[in-house]
Amino acid sequence: MTIAGTRGVWITTTEGTDSLESARMSDGADEVWDAGDTGCGDLVLELRTRLDGMRAGQVLRLVARDPGAPEDIPAWCRLTGHTLVAGQPPVYDIRKES
Amino acid sequence: MANRFCVNLTHAKDNTDKATVAFVIANAALGSGKETLVFLSVEGVRLSQRGYADDIHEEGFAPLRELMDNFAKGGGTIYVCSPCVKKRKLDEHGLVAGATIVGGVKLVEFLSNGGACVSY
Numbered sequence A: 001m002t003i004a005g006t007r008g009v010w011i012t013t014t015e016g017t018d019s020l021e022s023a024r025m026s027d028g029a030d031e032v033w034d035a036g037d038t039g040c041g042d043l044v045l046e047l048r049t050r051l052d053g054m055r056a057g058q059v060l061r062l063v064a065r066d067p068g069a070p071e072d073i074p075a076w077c078r079l080t081g082h083t084l085v086a087g088q089p090p091v092y093d094i095r096k097e098s
Numbered sequence B: 001m002a003n004r005f006c007v008n009l010t011h012a013k014d015n016t017d018k019a020t021v022a023f024v025i026a027n028a029a030l031g032s033g034k035e036t037l038v039f040l041s042v043e044g045v046r047l048s049q050r051g052y053a054d055d056i057h058e059e060g061f062a063p064l065r066e067l068m069d070n071f072a073k074g075g076g077t078i079y080v081c082s083p084c085v086k087k088r089k090l091d092e093h094g095l096v097a098g099a100t101i102v103g104g105v106k107l108v109e110f111l112s113n114g115g116a117c118v119s120y
Helices: A019-025 A040-052 A069-080 B016-031 B042-048 B064-073 B082-088 B104-112
Strands: A002-004 A010-013 A031-036 A059-064 A083-088 A091-095 B004-009 B035-040 B077-081 B099-102 B116-119
Touching: A031 A040, A040 A059, A040 A069, A040 B104, A059 A069, A069 A083, A069 A091, A069 B099, A069 B104, B004 B016, B004 B104, B016 B035, B016 B064, B035 B042, B035 B104, B042 B077, B042 B082, B064 B077, B077 B082, B077 B104, B082 B099, B099 B104
Parallel strands: A010 A031, A031 A059, B004 B035, B004 B116, B035 B077, B077 B099
Antiparallel strands: A002 A010, A059 A091, A083 A091
16 A cells, blocks of 8 residues: 655555554655565565666665564665665665665 | 584474584584574474473483583574474574574574585
């Protein structure tokens, strides 16, 4: 599902999450994706697809509640070359690099 | 020579022989100066739960609990497959020493700079 968030940011949710909560968290991000409990390979494959659709320098705010995400997201950024601007589980700001 | 060694373990009480030998080999790698990872997946994730391995003692081997304790004390790392934990509804907070719940990316990263991996 896709909804309009604050500052004209598009927020998409994978599961039935609170859109108002997501909207508050969108400040400072170009896009927000609430991945819910999605984890492991499913999470990073979708994450890659979403970043592929963004421009270099833009920030995706990821909300990921999978218990493996606090370890996986920083590792994924190191592997792919994108920058983890801020990470405070379950919220991760990832800047797309070229 | 790569300095990383990974033991992928997919069994617990469904095959205590494999579970035990996996940690014997992991300790051998650790004792040989390797940065050693045990990746627990599938049924193997049950070993991540504190107390689960207490009654596993294969003839001819040290008790599994002792092997796992020694591995953690020696600086070994245990990664626990997140979706495998969720599927089995295990306690994410009742983990043994040295264990961390991760997704597959952490395993990929560990092996990306070279290193060997054996599976049990």
